[in-house]
Amino acid sequence: MSKPPGWYRAGLPHIWLPYTQMAAEPPPVAVAATDGTRIRLADGRELIDGIASWWTACHGYNHPHIVAAIREQAEKMPHVMFGGLVHEGAMRLAARLAALAPGDLGRVFFSDSGSTAVEVALKMALQYHVNRGEAGRERFVCFDGGYHGDTVAAMSVSDDAGFARAFRGLLPGQIRLPLPRGDEGRAAYARALDEHGKSIAGVIFEPSAQGAGGMIFHDDATLRAVVEEAQARGIPVIADEIFTGFHRTGPLFACTGAGVVPDILCLGKALTGGAVGMGATLARPHIFDAFSGNDLDAAFMHGPTFMANPIACAAANASLDLFETEPRARQVAAINDALTDGLAPAARIAGTADVRVKGAIGVVELQALSLERLYALRAAFIEAGLWVRPFGRIVYLTPAFTMSRADLDALSAGICRVLAEV
Numbered sequence: 001m002s003k004p005p006g007w008y009r010a011g012l013p014h015i016w017l018p019y020t021q022m023a024a025e026p027p028p029v030a031v032a033a034t035d036g037t038r039i040r041l042a043d044g045r046e047l048i049d050g051i052a053s054w055w056t057a058c059h060g061y062n063h064p065h066i067v068a069a070i071r072e073q074a075e076k077m078p079h080v081m082f083g084g085l086v087h088e089g090a091m092r093l094a095a096r097l098a099a100l101a102p103g104d105l106g107r108v109f110f111s112d113s114g115s116t117a118v119e120v121a122l123k124m125a126l127q128y129h130v131n132r133g134e135a136g137r138e139r140f141v142c143f144d145g146g147y148h149g150d151t152v153a154a155m156s157v158s159d160d161a162g163f164a165r166a167f168r169g170l171l172p173g174q175i176r177l178p179l180p181r182g183d184e185g186r187a188a189y190a191r192a193l194d195e196h197g198k199s200i201a202g203v204i205f206e207p208s209a210q211g212a213g214g215m216i217f218h219d220d221a222t223l224r225a226v227v228e229e230a231q232a233r234g235i236p237v238i239a240d241e242i243f244t245g246f247h248r249t250g251p252l253f254a255c256t257g258a259g260v261v262p263d264i265l266c267l268g269k270a271l272t273g274g275a276v277g278m279g280a281t282l283a284r285p286h287i288f289d290a291f292s293g294n295d296l297d298a299a300f301m302h303g304p305t306f307m308a309n310p311i312a313c314a315a316a317n318a319s320l321d322l323f324e325t326e327p328r329a330r331q332v333a334a335i336n337d338a339l340t341d342g343l344a345p346a347a348r349i350a351g352t353a354d355v356r357v358k359g360a361i362g363v364v365e366l367q368a369l370s371l372e373r374l375y376a377l378r379a380a381f382i383e384a385g386l387w388v389r390p391f392g393r394i395v396y397l398t399p400a401f402t403m404s405r406a407d408l409d410a411l412s413a414g415i416c417r418v419l420a421e422v
């Protein structure tokens with residue numbers, strides 16, 4: 001390995017990395033460039049990317065259509081405030097998202113990340129009740145294994161096993177339940193909703209697949225149970241599809257696949273094809289209408305400075321073009337087959353607890369994973385020319401939908417080999 005570049009050595013004492021024990025973890029890897037499904041390192045090595053930068057780069061990196069749209073927009077208008085002003089990219093994007101989203105999720109509120117899309121959704125649900133004169137609906141029902149972001153309200157509705165542990169004192173108490181699996185689960189969930197009754201502001205969940213909380217999957221019956229039992233009681237349902245949206249689990253949206261329409265929908269991550277940060281929160285008419293009136297108090301008082309950033313809108317519109325013109329659903333089905341075949345041998349490796357695949361998500365869950373072995377695994381994957389980054393007890397793949405079968409096979413085979421050896 002060659003000496004790291006000057007910028008790396010100059011920045012290393014000053015940079016603070018996410019989710020990282022800075023004193024103990026091996027130093028980060030210097031990246032020079034990305035291209036398609038590859039990450040090129042500063043020392044010249046190339047990695048096959050199994051993660052697509054936290055499943056954002058769904059069309060592969062540097063897609064020429066997205067890059068051209070960003071470049072054109074940057075020259076015309078990189079940003080303009082969204083208070084009282086609108087622009088073509090945002091208007092087109094709002095109309096397109098409303099048309100693609102399940103049912104009548106027709107109003108789009110833009111923000112700058114997934115976590116802010118969730119904050120916006122939670123605030124919408126809370127104020128919806130306030131505006132309707134239903135005081136006291138202030139707690140959210142959420143689920144074990146859920147992950148909704150790192151800002152405070154988003155953390156409060158996430159599983160507190162990992163990310164949120166240090167912040168418990170700050171977090172409002174929510175109602176965390178097991179996912180309603182099977183008939184008994186559904187009945188228990190319905191009882192919990194009745195028990196907490198008029199204290200509930202909304203239900204928030206990740207349909208079909210819980211991502212950062214442990215890559216845990218559930219079936220459509222469970223998804224429908226979450227939505228239907230809540231809606232039957234007039235409780236707004238927030239579907240966080242920041243992980244599952246845009247075909248990650250198969251259908252364009254997991255809720256569409258299960259035939260349900262949540263009251264509020266959160267999008268992010270792959271929304272811009274992974275090029276720029278952006279969040280969107282979509283609401284149905286009855287939610288939006290509760291904010292109408294002559295009184296400014298009833299208006300939704302939220303507005304990120306970089307809301308509907310034109311460059312982000314240009315990237316998102318270009319990404320939607322690609323979903324229209326490229327065979328993404330078919331590619332996801334092919335990835336599903338490739339990962340199912342490729343990861344199957346991992347089930348026979350000692351220490352494997354489970355191997356599972358859904359859409360373009362592949363998971364090998366280990367019985368245990370010490371920090372020491374976690375770091376060793378991460379290093380071994382890089383040595384093998386792969387970008388795979390286990391967390392918790394999970395080794396996972398969320399590749400770009402454009403990845404070739406050969407690269408998918410190399411990733412799966414690499415996981416099986418490294419897990420057997422390290």
Ligand SMILES: *Cc1c(COP(=O)(O)O)cnc(C)c1O
Binds near residue numbers: 113116149212
């Ligand atoms: C990543 C993620 C978030 C948070 O998005 P950020 O852009 O990191 O703030 C929220 N919900 C889900 C399901 C996610 O996967």
